[in-house]
Amino acid sequence: MAGISLNNVRKTYAGGVSAVKGVSLDIEDGEFIVLVGPSGCGKSTLLRMVAGLETITDGEVTIGDRVVNKIEPADRDIAMVFQNYALYPHMSVYNNLAYGLKNRGIGKAEIDRRVREAARILEIADYLDRKPRALSGGQRQRVAMGRAIVREPAAFLFDEPLSNLDAKLRVQMRIEIKKLQKSLGTTSLYVTHDQLEAMTLADRLVVLNGGQVEQIGTPIDVYENPASTFVASFIGSPAMNLMEIERSGEGWALSRGEGLSLTCSLNETSAILGLRPEDLHIIEGDGAINDPLMLSVVVTAVEPVGAESYVHATLGETGQEIIVRAPGKQHFEVGSVLKVAAKKEKLHFFSSETGKAIALEGNLQPA
Amino acid sequence: MKREHIFDHLILIIGALFMIVPVVVAFMTSTHDAVSIYKNGLQLTWGGHFEETYRAVLTEAGGFTKSVTGLTMLQNSLILGLGFAIGKIVISMLAAYAIVYFRFPLGTFFFWIIFSTLLLPLEVRILPSYEIVQGLGMMNSYSGLIVPLIASATGTFYFRQFFKSVPDELVEAARIDGAGPVKFFIDILVPLSKTMIAAIFIIMFVYGWNQYLWPTLITTDETFFTLVRGMKQILQVWIGAQIPDTNQAMALAVLAMLPPVIIVVVFQSWFVKGLVESEK
Ligand SMILES: Nc1ncnc2c1ncn2[C@@H]1O[C@H](COP(=O)(O)OP(=O)(O)O)[C@@H](O)[C@H]1O
Ligand SMILES: [Mg+2]
Numbered sequence: 207m208a209g210i211s212l213n214n215v216r217k218t219y220a221g222g223v224s225a226v227k228g229v230s231l232d233i234e235d236g237e238f239i240v241l242v243g244p245s246g247c248g249k250s251t252l253l254r255m256v257a258g259l260e261t262i263t264d265g266e267v268t269i270g271d272r273v274v275n276k277i278e279p280a281d282r283d284i285a286m287v288f289q290n291y292a293l294y295p296h297m298s299v300y301n302n303l304a305y306g307l308k309n310r311g312i313g314k315a316e317i318d319r320r321v322r323e324a325a326r327i328l329e330i331a332d333y334l335d336r337k338p339r340a341l342s343g344g345q346r347q348r349v350a351m352g353r354a355i356v357r358e359p360a361a362f363l364f365d366e367p368l369s370n371l372d373a374k375l376r377v378q379m380r381i382e383i384k385k386l387q388k389s390l391g392t393t394s395l396y397v398t399h400d401q402l403e404a405m406t407l408a409d410r411l412v413v414l415n416g417g418q419v420e421q422i423g424t425p426i427d428v429y430e431n432p433a434s435t436f437v438a439s440f441i442g443s444p445a446m447n448l449m450e451i452e453r454s455g456e457g458w459a460l461s462r463g464e465g466l467s468l469t470c471s472l473n474e475t476s477a478i479l480g481l482r483p484e485d486l487h488i489i490e491g492d493g494a495i496n497d498p499l500m501l502s503v504v505v506t507a508v509e510p511v512g513a514e515s516y517v518h519a520t521l522g523e524t525g526q527e528i529i530v531r532a533p534g535k536q537h538f539e540v541g542s543v544l545k546v547a548a549k550k551e552k553l554h555f556f557s558s559e560t561g562k563a564i565a566l567e568g569n570l571q572p573a
Numbered sequence: 574m575k576r577e578h579i580f581d582h583l584i585l586i587i588g589a590l591f592m593i594v595p596v597v598v599a600f601m602t603s604t605h606d607a608v609s610i611y612k613n614g615l616q617l618t619w620g621g622h623f624e625e626t627y628r629a630v631l632t633e634a635g636g637f638t639k640s641v642t643g644l645t646m647l648q649n650s651l652i653l654g655l656g657f658a659i660g661k662i663v664i665s666m667l668a669a670y671a672i673v674y675f676r677f678p679l680g681t682f683f684f685w686i687i688f689s690t691l692l693l694p695l696e697v698r699i700l701p702s703y704e705i706v707q708g709l710g711m712m713n714s715y716s717g718l719i720v721p722l723i724a725s726a727t728g729t730f731y732f733r734q735f736f737k738s739v740p741d742e743l744v745e746a747a748r749i750d751g752a753g754p755v756k757f758f759i760d761i762l763v764p765l766s767k768t769m770i771a772a773i774f775i776i777m778f779v780y781g782w783n784q785y786l787w788p789t790l791i792t793t794d795e796t797f798f799t800l801v802r803g804m805k806q807i808l809q810v811w812i813g814a815q816i817p818d819t820n821q822a823m824a825l826a827v828l829a830m831l832p833p834v835i836i837v838v839v840f841q842s843w844f845v846k847g848l849v850e851s852e853k
């Protein structure tokens with residue numbers, strides 16, 4: 207068991223592509239860290255540098271108390287689970303699990319013990335004699351996990367291990383991976399582009415964008431306090447509503463649109479307002495409110511998903527798209543006008559130049 | 574649908590007959606004695622002299638020096654065929670392994686150099702090759718027969734294409750599992766390639782077995798004669814008798830055809846299996 211730390215790690219590929227642009231991260235022993243970001247943001251590259259499959263252009267990777275930059279993958283005391291499982295097609299499941307241990311010179315009896323133990327935990331004991339091609343996707347996934355477990359490594363590295371499974375199996379394996387990781391207590395670094403997977407698995411999330419860390423934090427922290435518009439729109443589904451606002455006299459107004467009943471002492475003359483769909487509530491009739499924000503929107507489409515409905519609407523003349531989450535039983539006419547409001551503490555503000563979050567402590571009062 | 578089926582079968586049957594009938598004729602004729610063949614021509618029926626004819630061609634010493642039997646030639650042919658096939662597979666797998674998995678300067682360039690030797694078959698470079706073998710004193714030896722032909726652009730090309738289709742993750746998983754280059758090659762790449770190896774083995778064995786020109790140049794000592802090269806040679810001497818030993822000639826021809834046929838039949842199931850189910 208060991209922690210992992212990355213110190214200003216960079217990767218520039220031979221062609222000149224700068225895939226990772228200086229990432230620093232400290233992973234504690236036993237922690238489950240998820241690297242999340244859109245496709246091409248450098249997640250795999252970063253993971254593969256930790257694994258030793260990619261050379262490190264600059265910076266330092268430490269596993270335990272060893273700098274591993276120059277150490278072969280096999281000697282880094284890590285195990286990796288690949289998206290396409292990468293099982294050895296000509297070997298039985300047993301040998302797939304045992305191969306790495308044999309190469310390490312571990313005794314036959316100990317190999318057997320570890321393989322059977324892993325097979326028991328992963329419920330693949332019945333398939334030990336089969337070849338991978340005779341297994342379903344989910345079973346192959348388990349074998350791939352088994353190959354990692356038997357190594358009893360300091361850290362597990364996962365590169366989108368669930369992407370090739372169907373939706374139902376993905377949810378099930380997600381839960382199992384989480385349970386397994388908690389019971390083994392092995393430090394894990396997990397890569398995914400799926401924000402839901404990231405949220406549900408992680409002790410801490412690392413949101414990557416264009417080879418740089420956008421935010422690090424617990425899933426709830428990242429969700430509630432996104433550090434930038436990028437994080438705000440990437441984490442959470444449906445995505446946070448983002449709209450431009452401008453200073454208007456004492457208060458603020460939506461750019462080219464309705465007023466907001468907000469006053470605040472921000473220095474900016476314009477900003478971006480973020481509102482999660484679930485933080486907008488629909489106001490019935492003329493009910494008086496003392497929320498700082500109230501908008502009239504025109505319903506354009508409704509997506510009922512059962513327990514709730516996502517109401518797509520446009521904001522007055524601005525044409526700004528907005529999504530509101532409503533209880534599932536409520537009925538909406540397309541074309542009808544809704545009044546929605548949000549509480550003060552649910553408003554997010556971002557700089558319109560950098561996209562970074564603007565701290566609001568004490569700045570905002572209802573008009 | 575039905576008519577097309579019959580038509581397909583008709584074509585296949587005609588093709589099969591075209592290939593098989595001469596072989597059957599050769600075999601049947603070889604079981605008659607020389608006199609009756611001389612009188613009645615080629616035969617389509619069983620002649621009853623199978624054992625004595627075949628024992629004669631396999632064990633009676635023939636040739637100029639009376640030092641070579643059919644069995645020695647069969648053995649020489651086997652050595653050439655196997656040496657040729659195995660040598661080519663080993664060399665071309667190693668070459669392809671280097672080209673696909675190791676970064677070395679001008680790797681692609683060397684691959685195309687190897688590939689371009691396809692434009693230079695043995696017949697084109699036969700004199701220089703002969704010169705070299707002679708200069709090295711390798712005439713009349715198995716190594717002289719085999720080694721100069723062992724490099725294979727075709728084999729290298731096929732293995733290269735195959736190795737390129739092996740997913741990178743497999744290499745990476747093996748690296749993490751502590752398999753170095755040699756272990757990876759032996760434990761993973763070779764087993765994965767076995768259907769490819771079988772296919773190339775068939776092609777190369779038959780090719781080596783059927784070599785005529787090269788053994789003719791390299792072997793003057795009759796004890797190194799292969800079947801294909803020696804058949805005519807040792808029969809010419811037998812023809813010293815009044816009636817040509819057509820039965821023995823046919824028997825040798827059948828013997829020369831047999832091993833390639835066996836190899837193809839034995840490996841065929843593997844070959845088809847390999848083509849149908851992909852292991853990657
Ligand atoms: N071997 C490589 N050579 C050159 N560029 C690469 C290589 N691998 C990845 N890249 C580039 O690096 C960037 C990050 O890739 P990757 O780490 O695979 O992203 P992700 O896993 O987040 O989708 C991409 O722009 C990709 O095109
Ligand atoms: Mg990736």
